[in-house]
Amino acid sequence: MSFPNIQAQYEAEFENIQKNLNGKSDSSFNKIRRSAFEKYKSLGLPSVKNEDWKYSNLKGLEKISVSFPKASNFDSSIFKSLPLSDLEGISLCFVNGIFQTELSHIEESSKIKVMSLDQALEQNPEIIEKYYGKSLDLEKESVSALNVALASTGSVIIIPDNSTLDQAVIIKNISDVNSGDISNNIHNLIVIGKNAEVKVVEIFQTVGEHAAISNLVTEIFVDEDARADYYKIQDENDKSYHLGTTQVIQAAKSYFYAATVTINGGFVRNNLNLVLDGEHIESHMFGLYIPNGKQHIDNHTLVDHRKPNCESNELYKGVLMDSSNGVFNGKIFVREDAQKTNAYQNCRNVITSDNASMNSKPQLEIWADDVKCSHGTTTGKLNDEAIFYMQSRGIPKPEAIRLQLVAFAEDVVSQIKIEKLRDMLDVLIENKLT
Amino acid sequence: MLKISNLQARVESKEILRGINLEIKPGEVHAIMGPNGSGKSTLASVLAGREDYEVTGGTVEFNGKDLLELAPEERAAEGIFLAFQYPVEIPGVTTINFLKTAINQIRKYHEKDPLDAAQFLKLMKDKAKSVKIDDQLLRRSLNEGFSGGEKKRNEIFQMAMLEPSLGILDETDSGLDIDALKIVADGVNQLRSKDRSFIVVTHYQRLLDYIVPDFVHVLYKGKIVKSGTKELALELEEKGYDWIKAEADALEASMV
Known part of the structure; x- marks a missing residue:
């Protein structure tokens, strides 16, 4: 076992959950948990020997003593002053996994059904049964298996057929690590009905100086003709670990548009996996990461073109400062059936320090013969002549550098279709690039 | 205004300027001519503060200040403007945004309040009109996808906005057809005044038909080997550089 200390802590937590089930150990949900935990145990947490984790070493987790949050009271005023807290929409706010009514804003509406994971288990177990963990490949993904086994918090968002939501849906996860290290296992389900439309924003923030380990799984099911925007914004402290997987299943003629913006985070791994399981699907993925200090930001994306006549487009950009590391792995998989696929991928990085590094790897696996695919990756310094x-x-000179970096980052931020979010991100990015 | 004394500079181990002496008074236009590789562009770059060159000797005094002690942005704030031979493309930064930053940084240097948006826009409109540059061009990323003529016109527009006391034109005529050349020269002539001086670096006499200099200097092997008035440029046009090279080489040989 590569990481005995942290794995022992997860095992203890799983036993603890099992003990407190109060006669529900035979529920179908608990069976899913058990089975996922067995899969996790047989795989263990990934080490750098695993090709997908070659550049991202989890060994730092060994030093962390986590506590798994229990219900408690917070002084909500400190959370109100966090960046992005003015973003308007239907919002669900969790602090250490615990739902905060006062910091949330939920409206009764026929256009959307919003529940916490716990509520969904009580009120709509059939939804959990149908979707929970269903898009994931737990045989290979031990981190996701661990999430499915331990998830104690999350949001369930249902957008019924034909409903167009004008407001954004905001899921905010704050880790309060003022008094110690915290581990959160968050599992979100977003189900978008036929011809429905929604914009979802996931925000991850920390308060305090201790470590937060967030294991996130977000499963998004985009039905036929549906349109979904998904923005993942990360601004966590330098000790935090974020291990995230966003798994998206798209049906025919659907549209999915993602932007992942990592302002801060100690160790970040974002998996964004898109399955294009129908014809005439359009998918876009944008990413921006601007690590400084010793921050480590890893983005793995996968686009699985299963059917003909689909288009995917991807642009990731990074500014790597100080001694930071970046990783980008972009896989495009075009199956034999997926003729007339258009798939584009581009990853561009600027390194501002000799001690920063970037590992960028495009991976194209194409089994169909009538496709248009392109990929490119560049990593370089700012142009001295331009400075x-x-x-x-x-x-x-410092202002000249800042202007150019901000312009470089703007390519991604400008893709975000919520104006206020864009403006807020501009401020955070400009501050960080100073 | 500008006094260059025995200026020497090199790039890596190669000596390029080998003792330049030149004095420019307010309102004067000096043309620097010379064959390829004579050090013309190096002189322009050294005055603007390009880091690739190492000054190994001599002094440059600009309005009473030691120019060589100043960072490039300080030189700009003190009133030096270099119009680039190859203006740089800067994606994502519009000319407007770029110039607004530049003007306000220069104002900050002089401890003046920044221009507000309205003041800046008015200034920009006036200057764009005077140098005949299209507003639309200024809303695009700086120089990105501009034609050669548009880039050079943008340089002159920037000069009009920043109102330097010394404009240095580094082979501004290169790559321009005669119509574009006339427009650029027109822009420069409009900026001529009794307080503003110019150094016009050029290989060909052609530009000097439109920007008429007060003095012409010929640079060869890193030194000014001949100075005269605008008639010298015409003589060079007619006879080429060979006779000057021969004279200079003979003089150098006699001194060894």
Whole structure:
């Protein structure tokens, strides 16, 4: 076992959950949990020997003593002053996995059904039965298996057929690590009905200086003709670990549009997996990461083209400062059936320090013969001539560098279709790139 | 205004400027001509503060200040403007945004309040009109996808906005057809005044038909080997550089 200390803590927590089931140990939900935990145990947490984790070493987790949050009271005023807290929409706010009524805003509406994972288990177990963990490949993904086994919190969002939601749906996960390390296992389900439309924003933040380990799984089911925007925003402290998988299943003629923006995080692994399981699907993926210090940001994306006549498009950009690391792995898989596929991928990085590094790997696996695919990846420094040009007009060097980096990042931020979110991100990015 | 004394500079181990002496008074236009590789562009770059060059000797005094002690942005704030031979493309930064930052940084240097959006826009409109540059061009990313003529016109527009006391044009005529050349020269002529001086670096006499210099200097092997008035440029046009090279080489040989 590669990580005995942290794995022992997870095992103890699983036993604890089992003890407190109060006669529900035979429920179908608990069976899913048990089976997932067995899969996790047989795989263990991935080490760098696993090709998918080659550049992202989880060994730092060994030093963390986690506590699994229990219900408690928080002084909500500190959370109100966090960046992005003014973003308007239907919002669900969780602090250490515990739902915060006062910080949330839920409206009764026929256009949307919003529940916590616990509520869904009580009120709509059939939804859990139908969707929970169903999009995941737990035989291979031990981190996701661990999530399915331990998930204690999450949101369930249902958008019925034909409903168009004008407001954004915001799921905010705050880790309060003022008094110690915290581990959260968050599992969100987003089910978007036929011809429905929604914009979802996931926000991850920390308060305090201790470590937060967040294991996130978000499963998104996009039915025929549905349109979904999904924005994942991360601004967590330097000790935090974020292990996230967003798994998206798209049906025919659906549209999915993702932007993943990592402002801060100690160790971040984002998996974004899209399954294009129908014809005439359109998918877009944008990403921005701007690590400094010793931050480590890893984005793995997978687009699985299963059927003909679909299009996917991907742009990830990174600014790597100080001694930070970036990883990008973009896989495009075009199956034999998926003729007339258009798939584009681009990853561009700027390194501003000799101690920063970027590992970028496109992976194309194409089994169909009538497709258009392209990929490109670049990593380089800012152009000295451009910096001198700006200086020669009176702009000091640090400002010249900042202007160029902000412009570089803007390519991704400008793709976000919620104006207020865009403006807020611009401020956070400009502050960080100073 | 500008006094260059025995200026020497090199790039890596190669000596490029080998003792330049030049004095420019307010309102004067000096043309620097010379064969390829004579050090013309190096002189322009060293004055603007490009890091690739190492100054190994001599002094440059600009309005009473030691120019060589100043960072490039400080030189700009003190009133030096270099119009680039190859203006740089900067994706994602519009000319407007770029110039607004530049002007306000220069104002900050002089401890003045920044221009507000309305003041800036008015200034920009006036100057764009005076150098005949299209507003639309200024809303695009700086120089990105611009034609050669558009890039050079944008340089002159920037110069009009920043109102330097010394404009240095580094082979501004290169790559321009005669119509574009006339527009650029027109822009420069409009900016001529009794307080503003220019150094016009060029290989060909052609530009000097439109920007008429007060003095012409010929640079060869890193030194000014001949100075004169605008008639010298015409003589060079007619006879080429060979006779000057021969004179200079003979002089150098006699001194060894």
